[in-house]
Amino acid sequence: MASAAGVRPLPVKRLRHPLIGTLALAVGIVVILPVLSLAFVALSGTGEDWPHLIANVLPGATRTTLALLAMVAALTSIAGVACAWAVVAYDFPFRRILSWALVLPLAVPPYLAAYAFGEFFHYQGPVQSLVRAIFGFETIRDYWFPDIRSTWGTAFVLASVLYPYVYLTTRIVFLMQGRNIADVARTLGASPARVFWRVLLPVARPAIVAGVALVLMETINDIGAAEYFGVRTLTVAVYTTWLNRGSLEGGAQIAILMLVLVLLLLVAEQWARRRQRFHSGRGTHLKVHPPRTALKGWRRFALPAAVSLPILSGFGVPITIFGQYASRRLEQFVSPDVASAFLNSLMTASLTAIFTVVIALFLLNAQRLSKGRAMAATVRLASVGYALPGGILGLGLLFVLARFDNSLDTFARAWFGFSTGLLLTGSAAAVIIACTIRFVALAEGAVRSGMEKLPGSLDEAARSLGKTPAQSAASVLLPLLKPAILTAAVLVFVDTVKELSATILLRPFGFSTLATHVYENASRGVPEEGAVAAIVIIITAMVPVVLLSGALVRDAEASL
Template sequence: MSSFTLKAPLPPKSTRAGKTRRQRHPLTLAATALVATVVLLPLCATILIALSGTGADWPHLARYVLPQSVATTLHLLVMVTMATAVVGVTCAWLVVAYDFPFRRTLSWALVLPLAVPPYLAAYAYAEFFHYVGPVQSALRALFGYTRPNEYWFPEIRTVTGAAIVISAVTFPYVYLTARVVFIMQGRNVADVARTLGAGPARVFWRVLLPVARPAIIAGVALVLMETVNDFGAVQHLGVETLTLAIYSTWLNRGSLEGAAQIAVIMLFLVFMLLTGEQMARRKQRFHSGRASQMKARPPRLRLAGWRAGAAFLAGLLPVLAGFGIPLAVFGRFALNRLEQFGEPAMTEALATSVLTALATAILAIAAALLLLYTARLVRTRKMALLVRIATIGYAMPGTILALGLLVTLARFDNFIDALAREYAGFSTGLLFTGSATAVVLACAIRFLALAEGAIQAGIEKLPPNLDEAARSLGRTAPASAATVLLPLLNPAILTAGILVFVDTVKELSATIVLRPFGFNTLATYVYENASRGAVEDGAMAALLIIVVAIVPVILLSGPLMRDRDA
């Protein structure tokens, strides 16, 4: 008779491993939870303010503000969707499927409009098509007109004008996503259709366009979130969107609760856009994975004569519209005001932008490294969800983020001040809401997803057990991260820093609300001059923003010139 020892049942191996990991890394888990909490606080504060209000402003909002704002916002989104989808997909198809003069140059030049924020494009377009601007001046000189009532000219300060302006600088989102799919799908899918006798046009409409639809939807969703977030362009063009309604209700009517209620409606719209973008990305990953096995570039049809000229013109016009017009307008103004570069207000705005962007980049990179390293240590679904929550700030429009963050920081300041008065006998004042800290924190929350995405791309290229091998040799987890992972991630960290730095320099919607008195970045410097009708006085600052924002385009230009690396 064999003997055996009765033992208590052991928990599942995965449970023990997960529990051990959590016990080994309590500080990193707590820090990650803190980052996620800080990101969610402005969102929760906005919702609580909207629900806790008396509702006294709701009848006015429901009757006079919301119908017009919602209708205008939806109208703007529909027009931007149509314009960016048509322009982005057409340009992507041209540079992938056809060969014509300057095709390689256009392939990266079509990304240049991303260097121009929508509010700068709005200022430039308003000046370019103004009565005394170059277009109408040339029209009057050509036909001999002397008075405005002698001819008709379209008004840029309309919903259609705002859609044209925003589309001109955001279509590269669709262009980039569609181009990648066309390259990866072009050889293996299209070749099959061609062997069955289908022509280029039929291959595009019946084969490639349906396959690329998830990527196009993802690009359009990013464009729409950028449109919803825009504040400076719609305000300058006089278009009453939900974003502008929040700002007007909060600051002009003095109703924080009413602004929060509009913000909740806007958050619902953003949630719908974000859901569509995430669903499209899942489908895009499926198609990309199936097609990525073919590394050879797709074949191109050689164009000659007028067809080559038409293809080149079709690719050049979006570049001129989104990048050429703003550069020409601000360049002409800046050449007449070169002395502004040495003025104290200008140099102060430049220094403030650089310092704010540097602080934001450092904070966002530190938070992103913390999130990703914790997710690498604790590979559970809850941890992945926590990282996803911590990077949701990119979906929050700057105005809503500013509203919730300002209320949260103000209450925290009051709490610290009350403690100081009671126990130390002095007042601390406004530690956060009265300093640049609020601006840096808002930008870090909003652009944390950029840093996380760039660093995650670098981590995915590293062997999964690299740091574990270092720990097996006696290194602690922090030591192995500092001596093994970080040096290998330097290129990804540098890319993340550049992306966050550039977007912080361009940021306006949250900065204009949260900045303390006397705090001016390049963006707010341009905004203030445009608000008083002197766009030309902010031209030098506008050019600096564009020059800084071109840096990511330069980083992209190499892979865009090589289809295999695109």
């Protein structure tokens, strides 16, 4: 009888199809091309704008941007970590409801929150009206009230809607490891405060850093909130230099400076997460969850009240303000302008979701089959788009599309005697291309998380039955990846509906999405006229965000 040890496993073939590798590389080049184009335009400038930029724009805009980033990082870290630990470690009334309600602000785009807070803290708004009613003040000269239209006000608004990034990533770590480690530390005599500061925060640091990195990316990408509050960040400076001074080169140069700042953030994130390794809970863990600490007395009601504050700020204020305005404009729900903006948003978001998911599936399946470093690097290159602020990506893509259209028009005139005009520049296709480039990393991450749970032997088993790689992917992988694919499509759809920066730059004349419809009204000083579109955006994003949060937490608890 042959020994089992003498049986040699069949060698696993690597994918050697040059067409797939070429297509994957082409995707990576398309993603990075706007950045290369932006650098080329920035370097081609004469430099005549630099004296003005250095003297009047860059110092103030850079200081403001850095201060804004620091304040947003601090506020989101405090709110996200505190809320995550509260709902994981303690038992109090409405804990389950609050645990998923804490993600609701993620459905509110920052520019909508800015418009809502501007109205909420306005002289005629509910807060100042209440102050005057209580203390008997008659005019603004009778009392002092903080100005929301400031750097700190912008930071507060951004933190109110962006803290769920930190909350979600930190909560999952606390669910999977934090409570077990805390129980061990308490058995050794450590106080709850010491356990939290000396044990839990170091454990959760990679998750906190990852969440804060996402928050800072969104902060740099923001233009609506900063512009509405009159805060001159680098993103606002790109637009004002280009549009007000008519200098594309100057705007490109500021955009390159922003890109350097983004790269520094990414490097800082990788450095902060260096040498961090954690044990992943598997079958050796007890299936019974460690008990939460039951609160008594006034703490039983104080903690849920404190946890509710971020929800009321990031979701309650916007939905209340826009809900009141929309209730007086119910006819706008069937108005042609809002209907057109909704259909444009639906079309843009749907096509972007389809394209990003298809590209992500193609790249990851190619990497799964090839198992080579070159393919892994190509997939990583195709994922850098999410690190690019929408304004930078839109500006760089504008140059690329204009060069493409002009070259095609020149060729058509020379060889066929007719003009093609501008095919992509200033078209809805340009908006879809920009969103696809930016969010393909989002789809890739969601699909990868599902693919990593599948055993690697699936491919070999399918091919041993005579299936080609394409047949194996279609008949085996796709059915198993349906939840991950749906998650990826939902994430991209929601982010595309909320996207503003790139859409403003690239959209054609007369093409409005829900986001630009709200932005246009706010720019004219009448944000209430965009209330119906704002409500539609929030509702469109709210349901998928809540479902995704529940799925993430269920997945984390299942791994305990």
